[in-house]
Amino acid sequence: MNNKIEFNKPFTSNKDKKYINDIFKNNKFADGFFQKKCENFIKKKVNSQFIALTQNCTSSLEISMILLNLKKDDEVIMPSYTFTSTANAVLLRGAKPVFADVNLHDANLNYESVRKKINKRTKAIIVVHYAGNSCDMQKFLELKRQHNLILIEDCAHSFMGKFKNQFLGTIGDFGTFSFHETKNLVGGQCGAISINDKKYVKRAKIILDKGTDRAFIGNKKRYYSWKDIGSEFRSAELPAALLYSQLMKLETIMKRRKIISETYKKNLRSLKNRKFEIIKHNLKNKSAHHVFALIFNSLRLRESFIKYMKKKKILCYFHYYPLHISSFGKKFNRTQMRNTDKIYNGLVRLPLYPGLKKTELSRIIKEVKKFNLVKT
Ligand SMILES: Cc1ncc(COP(=O)(O)O)c(C=O)c1O
Known part of the structure; x- marks a missing residue:
């Protein structure tokens, strides 16, 4: 009897508890040691000017939008095929999210669609490097x-991914990372922001710490004061300790994800009469291998694939409900997006995580091949 193959499993072990136990030993639960250690590690790793560890990617997006000084009627272009946080960050500043279409081959933001939406109210573009694969940054720059x-x-999705030789998140003005339980590296709920233009750093430190200048005072002075708007955007110590432990096994995590993705690709790409396309990425860029996706050409096929795999005890999922057709998103945009609709209807994610066993990987590939033969 086959075991169930989960869609995702955080790559944790008892070793991860060591750093969490250190927090209890030090009895220091905030403003601390692991937050700084993660920041320094990530900054060096991705070659960033400034990294702050945040509560999550959502906070990092919100910080970016505060730094932009968005005003009412300002517009920010982003893919419709993304998570709600990307759009909420804009709305929370009173500005307007404008949704653009994606490419059919990689589900990344489509340059032409963005170009057509630029007008005098446009202040920013948010690209999402879907699945860990880089958008065409040259064009967006x-x-x-x-x-x-x-x-x-x-x-x-894309911590450690690259566009040519540059790490994703360090190319635009800001990069926002997620270390949520579902992501490549897990801090429970945790994130980071990379600020790539030094002119924003001073204000960012204030915004990160509830609008105070405490970050500049260190241990010397006792008092700090209120300088700007802000929130508690900084990560707490417990998630930071877990993330630090994950960063210590970064190479293993990334290597395993790459092997799994490439095994899927190698085995599925040569299938005859394929019922699906395989998500593509430009081989000049390094993928972070967050998602491995098949793209079917109808909702019916996608649904019958998910059902088939579930019957075989293999959990596969579709992804975002496009923002422009969501009940809330319709209030801001009513444009049609042909590619986004196709990606939404057709895309399915296969299990991809470092703990996926070789036997499980072979079983998944075997079942995808079998489904390909089934009359549908
Ligand atoms: C593209 C994208 N942006 C932002 C987020 C929000 O990340 P977090 O949960 O770390 O806030 C997600 C979450 O999955 C996402 O997929």
């Missing part, structure tokens, strides 16, 4: 220069 826009990289 060109748009940024031509129209004097701010470029934000939502790297919820």
